[in-house]
Each structure stands twice: as C-alpha cells, then as structure tokens.
Amino acid sequence: MDYVIIGNSAAAVGCIEGLRKCDKKGRITVISDETHSVYSRPLISYYLAGKVKAENMGYRKTDFYEKFGVETMFGKKATAIDPKKKTVALDSGESVKYDKLLIATGSSPFVPPTEGLNSQDNFFTFLKYDDALGIEKWISKTANVVVVGAGLIGLKAAEGIAPVAGSVHVIEMAPRVLPMILDELAAAPVQKRLEENGVVFHLGMTAAKVVGDKHIEQVVLKDGTVLPCDVLVMGVGVRPNVAEAKAAGVEVNRGIIVDGTMRTNVADIWAAGDVTEGVDTVTGQRKIMALWPNAYMEGRAAGYDMAGKKDDFDGVFPMNAVNFFGLSVITAGIQGGENTTVLEKHDEVKGTSKRFFVKDDCLVGMILVGDVDRAGIYTSLLSERIPLSSLDGKLTDDGFGLMSLGYDRMKQRISS
Amino acid sequence: MKKVYANERWCLGCGLCKVYCRTAHSSTKDIIKAHKLESPRPVERLHIETGDKINFALQCRHCDDPKCVQSCITGAMQKDPETGLVFNETDRCVGCWTCVLVCPYGAIVRDEGKKKVAAKCDLCAQMGEPECVKHCPNNALVYEDRGEE
Numbered sequence: 001m002d003y004v005i006i007g008n009s010a011a012a013v014g015c016i017e018g019l020r021k022c023d024k025k026g027r028i029t030v031i032s033d034e035t036h037s038v039y040s041r042p043l044i045s046y047y048l049a050g051k052v053k054a055e056n057m058g059y060r061k062t063d064f065y066e067k068f069g070v071e072t073m074f075g076k077k078a079t080a081i082d083p084k085k086k087t088v089a090l091d092s093g094e095s096v097k098y099d100k101l102l103i104a105t106g107s108s109p110f111v112p113p114t115e116g117l118n119s120q121d122n123f124f125t126f127l128k129y130d131d132a133l134g135i136e137k138w139i140s141k142t143a144n145v146v147v148v149g150a151g152l153i154g155l156k157a158a159e160g161i162a163p164v165a166g167s168v169h170v171i172e173m174a175p176r177v178l179p180m181i182l183d184e185l186a187a188a189p190v191q192k193r194l195e196e197n198g199v200v201f202h203l204g205m206t207a208a209k210v211v212g213d214k215h216i217e218q219v220v221l222k223d224g225t226v227l228p229c230d231v232l233v234m235g236v237g238v239r240p241n242v243a244e245a246k247a248a249g250v251e252v253n254r255g256i257i258v259d260g261t262m263r264t265n266v267a268d269i270w271a272a273g274d275v276t277e278g279v280d281t282v283t284g285q286r287k288i289m290a291l292w293p294n295a296y297m298e299g300r301a302a303g304y305d306m307a308g309k310k311d312d313f314d315g316v317f318p319m320n321a322v323n324f325f326g327l328s329v330i331t332a333g334i335q336g337g338e339n340t341t342v343l344e345k346h347d348e349v350k351g352t353s354k355r356f357f358v359k360d361d362c363l364v365g366m367i368l369v370g371d372v373d374r375a376g377i378y379t380s381l382l383s384e385r386i387p388l389s390s391l392d393g394k395l396t397d398d399g400f401g402l403m404s405l406g407y408d409r410m411k412q413r414i415s416s
Numbered sequence: 417m418k419k420v421y422a423n424e425r426w427c428l429g430c431g432l433c434k435v436y437c438r439t440a441h442s443s444t445k446d447i448i449k450a451h452k453l454e455s456p457r458p459v460e461r462l463h464i465e466t467g468d469k470i471n472f473a474l475q476c477r478h479c480d481d482p483k484c485v486q487s488c489i490t491g492a493m494q495k496d497p498e499t500g501l502v503f504n505e506t507d508r509c510v511g512c513w514t515c516v517l518v519c520p521y522g523a524i525v526r527d528e529g530k531k532k533v534a535a536k537c538d539l540c541a542q543m544g545e546p547e548c549v550k551h552c553p554n555n556a557l558v559y560e561d562r563g564e565e
Contacts, residue, residue, distance in 0.1 A: 014486070042489045046510050056508050059491045293487035293514055300486065312481065321514040323532075330517050372513055374463070374522030376483075401465045401522060402474065413521055414422050416477050 001026035003306060004088055004096055006078045006244075007104030008032035009041060010292050011273030011299030013060060015102050016068050018303020018311065026307070028070045029096060031088065033077040036129055037062060042292055044132035045160030048139070057129065078105075081248035083266050100268050100306045103245050103256060104299060107238035107274035107290055112148075115209035120216045126157045126235045135161070135231060142166040143230040146219045148207055150177040152322060154235030158199050159324050161233070168199045169227050171219075175204045181320055181331045186367045189351060193327040238290055240275040253277050255288045260315060262302035270306055272298035281315035282333040282364055282382065289318050319379065321372070330372045333357065333365030333382050340364060345396040347371070356395045361387045363395065374401060417500035418561045420539070420546050422472035427556035429471030433548035434460045440540050440547040456529025461537045462548060463522060473548060473557060475537035476523045478502045484515035484524060493534065501541060509533040
C-alpha cells in the first residue's frame with residue numbers, strides 16, 4: 001500500500017501516527033514545499049520572544065520519520081493530482097504514485113489589498129518558521145513594528161515581538177481584540193494585559209497605505225495617523241490552499257469538503273487540517289476551523305480510515321488555549337448567539353472571569369479568562385452534550401469538578 | 417497498565433497524598449523543606465475533591481488515546497509506547513494549557529513556579545510505587561493493573 005501525504009505539519013503527523021497504529025508495513029511518503037522537518041507553527045511567536053530555542057521548535061523529534069518509516073520529499077511542491085492515474089506531480093518533474101492520498105496542504109496568510117504594499121523586504125506574514133526567521137533579522141530594541149490584525153495570529157505576533165522590539169502597534173478592523181473568539185467583556189482584559197506590556201492598539205481601524213518602495217518606512221492609517229515602520233507583519237487570517245485539490249475535481253467550498261472520516265468526494269483522497277471545511281459538532285454548521293489540535297486529530301482520523309480502521313474520532317469544534325503575557329484564556333464552542341443564556345462568574349480582585357453559553361440545557365460555548373484550571377471538564381460537557389440539569393452542581397460553582405457531574409459519571413471517570 | 421485508583425468511600429480527604437506528591441516532586445525530596453523552604457514551592461500533581469460522604473484524589477488516567485497528547489501544540493506531551501505512561505517533556509512545554517483545555521478529568525495542573533509548564537502525575541516513575549499510594553492512611557488509593565487500557 002502506498003500512502004502519500006501532501007503537507008508536513010500537524011495534520012500530516014496525525015495521519016502518520018494514525019496510519020502506523022493500524023498499518024506497520026505500508027509505504028508512507030510525505031511531500032512538502034518547506035525544507036524543515038516538522039515543527040510547531042504556534043511556537044514561532046515564542047521563538048521570536050526568545051522563549052523557545054531553535055532546537056526546541058520541532059513538533060516531533062528528528063528521528064520521527066525514520067522511526068515511523070516515512071520517506072520524505074522536502075522542498076518540493078505538489079503541483080497537480082491525477083485521481084485517475086493516482087499520481088501526484090511535483091515541481092521537480094517527478095511523479096509520485098499513490099494508493100491513498102491525504103491532502104494536508106494547510107493554509108496561506110491572507111493579505112488584504114493595501115495601497116503601496118508589494119513585496120518590500122521588511123514585509124512579512126506570520127505563519128511559518130521562515131516568517132519568524134525573516135522577522136528576526138529586522139528586529140532590534142529600536143525597531144518600530146506594525147502588526148495588522150488582532151486575531152490569534154496578529155496578537156501572538158505582537159506578544160512575541162514586543163519584548164524584543166522598540167514599539168509594537170497593532171491595527172485591527174474590529175472594535176476589539178480576538179474578535180472571532182472573544183466577546184467584548186473577555187477581550188478587554190486581554191487588550192489591557194498587552195497594553196501593559198507595551199503593545200499599542202488601533203482598533204476599528206485599517207491601514208490605508210504603506211509608504212516605501214523597496215523598504216516600508218511608514219504605515220498610514222485610515223484616520224491619517226502615520227506610524228513609523230521598520231517591520232510590517234500581516235496577521236489578518238488564513239485561506240486554505242485548495243488550488244491543486246480543486247483542479248483534481250475535489251469538492252471545494254472555501255475549504256475542501258470532508259465527511260466525518262475526512263474523506264473527500266474523490267475516491268482514495270482524504271483531506272485534513274487547515275485546508276478542510278468540516279462540520280462544527282457544536283453548531284452543526286460547516287466551517288473552516290484552522291486550529292492546530294484539530295488538525296492533528298483530523299489527520300489521525302484520516303490515517304485510521306485510510307488504513308481501513310475505525311477511530312474514536314467524533315469530530316471537532318473550535319477551541320483555543322492561549323496566553324498573553326501570563327494571562328491565560330480558554331475558549332470553546334460558540335460565544336453567545338440566538339437562544340443562548342449566559343452563566344457567569346467574575347472575580348474583580350483577581351481579574352478572572354468564566355462565562356458559559358447554554359442552549360437547550362447543554363453547554364455550547366465558554367470563555368475562561370485568568371482562571372482556566374480543570375477547563376477540560378467543561379469541555380467534556382460541551383463535546384459530550386451532557387444535559388446541565390443532570391449535574392450535581394452549577395457550572396459557576398467554586399471547585400466545580402468531577403463530583404459536580406453526578407456520582408455515576410464521577411465514578412466512571414475516576415475508574416477509567 | 418498499572419495506575420492509581422481511588423476508593424471514594426474510603427478516602428478521608430485528609431490530603432496526605434497531596435503532601436507526599438509535592439514532596440516527591442520537589443527538588444529536596446524532604447517533606448519539611450519542600451513545603452517550608454523551597455521556592456518556588458513544588459506543585460502536587462493530583463486533585464482532591466471532597467463531598468459530604470465521598471472524597472477522592474484524582475491523578476492522570478494515562479489514557480490509551482490521550483487527548484492531551486493529541487492536542488499538544490509543541491509535542492511535549494507524549495505517551496510512552498512501552499510503559500503507557502503519559503508524560504510531559506517540560507523543556508518543550510510552553511504552558512499554553514491546551515492540555516488543560518482538553519483533559520476530561522481535569523487532571524493536569526499548572527506549574528507556574530519557574531517556567532510555566534504543565535505538571536501531571538508521572539506515577540513516581542523513578543520511585544517504584546507512587547508516593548500518594550504509599551502514604552494513604554486508609555488504602556483509599558491503590559496502584560494496580562485492572563486490565564483495561
């Protein structure tokens with residue numbers, strides 16, 4: 001059996017590890033246009049801040065491919081998939097035969113059209129290791145850095161860069177930080193924590209133009225404010241890399257459409273990770289959930305299915321655990337929306353808050369700020385759709401734990 | 417694999433397991449120094465829940481297919497294929513708390529003493545029988561292989 005994986009990040013690793021649980025012998029080939037062995041993309045902000053050294057960027061150890069019997073074709077881009085001949089064409093001119101194929105091509109940064117912006121030498125996006133290595137060269141204690149986007153990518157970039165730069169200005173179109181995952185109440189303390197650490201925000205604002213032909217010198221905001229700029233980082237969002245899949249007849253909406261076992265509409269082709277559009281198990285809606293842990297789990301589910309085995313994969317929903325200068329934030333599911341009620345608890349002294357969104361007696365979303373201990377118990381309520389009326393306590397109880405789930409559930413969990 | 421199991425009807429909720437867990441994970445391994453002198457203070461890798469008639473201590477369940485391992489963004493959290501032990505390679509952990517977000521047992525503890533890292537039960541891997549079990553006054557904690565997972 002020839003398993004071929006296009007892509008070499010979380011979904012690819014998930015697939016390899018899933019495959020090898022079921023099939024020790026099949027040939028696995030990984031094709032990637034990057035030359036690095038698999039690394040953790042979320043660590044690039046930690047790398048810039050000096051918190052993680054180059055040798056610890058690996059998502060798996062360097063012997064990973066050897067240990068799992070994987071052939072690597074790095075620095076080569078898959079340019080076409082032929083589902084009839086079952087081959088993948090590479091930009092090197094080579095052709096790779098597959099019996100089963102996983103498309104894990106990930107996503108690319110979206111760069112909003114901005115006047116004056118071209119490929120200036122100090123303009124970067126923020127997704128890959130090479131982005132961080134590029135930014136690193138321009139960063140100094142006097143460098144003025146402008147980050148566009150206050151979503152997860154932009155804010156982690158700002159956090160990573162702030163300790164090593166002169167100034168960091170963040171421009172965000174929405175009126176709050178992390179607009180996709182936080183409501184106003186939760187966004188305020190996050191913004192404050194970043195501000196206390198030197199990050200300056202321009203919210204409800206866009207960049208009108210950049211000044212500088214080969215090298216950006218200034219960013220001019222819509223309101224006319226001029227920001228001096230030594231490094232520009234665009235961290236607005238990502239778009240799935242679907243071109244090759246689409247050309248091969250794979251069904252694509254915004255991302256590749258996959259079913260519950262990550263199969264596409266084309267026989268013997270699976271897809272996983274940022275490139276896919278799956279069903280959010282909390283809302284039942286199809287969406288792109290470009291998140292690292294989800295990518296791994298999807299890849300693993302695909303690996304099991306490709307090897308003909310059943311995984312206990314029960315789908316994904318949006319969830320995030322993220323820190324900014326020591327302030328921990330955990331979110332899962334949806335934040336508010338129609339017919340949801342809110343249960344909340346605030347501790348003004350500690351500056352912590354827990355907000356739970358409830359619909360039809362089920363937890364459908366949560367935002368925890370500052371106090372994230374044992375959050376996974378709440379997450380399990382959400383994923384297992386446990387009726388809240390069957391609990392022995394309230395979500396907002398101090399010391400909410402396994403006992404709060406009721407005796408039988410508690411007993412089952414402590415006996416597992 | 418052998419794991420630590422609690423008998424919730426026998427547990428007194430006395431907290432000795434916590435004390436010995438902290439000591440086992442301290443740098444001095446001395447009960448007094450671990451609690452009174454060490455800075456930062458070592459953290460225990462278990463949770464004690466107390467109720468009216470039932471109490472228990474809960475450690476990592478060392479799951480067969482651990483969500484924490486699958487979700488770890490750095491690859492620090494791993495399951496030893498030989499022993500089944502779920503362990504965190506703290507040098508590679510950045511304390512993002514994704515493991516805290518996904519563990520359905522709430523078994524992972526934040527250690528923010530020095531560098532922020534996820535702390536969890538390691539079954540006192542270097543010490544034979546787990547210290548929490550060894551020092552439980554009412555045999556409410558046992559270390560045994562129940563044949564599952």
